[in-house]
Amino acid sequence: MRKKIVAGNWKMNKTLDEAVALVSEVSNMIKDEVTSDVQVVLCTPSLYLTTLKPYLEGQTRIALGAQNCHEKASGAYTGEISAPMLKSIGISYVILGHSERRQYFGETNAQLAEKVNIALANGLTPIFCCGESLEQRQNEIHLDFVRTQLTEGLFHLSPEQFANIVIAYEPIWAIGTGLTATSDQAQEMHEILRKHIASHYGAEVADNTTILYGGSANEKNAAELFAQPDVDGGLIGGASLKSREFTTVVKANK
């Protein structure tokens, strides 16, 4: 049985006081209202992770995650954060290859393969993002494009390593636009990705891989998206910045 996950990607939002308030509210709501075994991951700005950790003490259902890490362990990379640093503060998840990182920071599949390696070597679970642009979808090259992102970013891993990967399918045209993929579009891509994983690692590994959907997922559409057989949860941007809305999304992942 694969894990159900709802992860919040806060991106570059919230001051420290706001972050503490949001984590506290989410923690209380989840404690009181969520009975299912869904794993919640809060990917806050890295700057706050150490401060936020005590606010989740004893809260088994919520983990903290980073939004990126560097592909090297240490060195002269001003402004960067490494996987060993995240490990040293007890962080368990890291988003890798978000389309905003690919677009604004030029991250490539080859570089992401290195980031995945160092994240795994430090006991972090990568949430590996993939997804096509609107133009690629209109030109009907989106399936191949996303399959290649997985092949080049992940398929060098052994089956044992791959078992620690979470995939997030985030069509770029749906991110922050209010334009969600329909549940059929999400299911179609998730099924294709699972088959692609099966073609390389076999059906058992593919069946056990958690594949999240991201892109304008919110309290209104989450239940329908999560009801799709190959959609195991969500990577939530805007809707993770409000405690009530995010908790409603978490509860939708039954």
Ligand SMILES: O=C(CO)COP(=O)(O)O
């Ligand atoms: O990029 C996303 C999560 O990583 C999705 O963002 P939105 O939910 O704001 O569209």
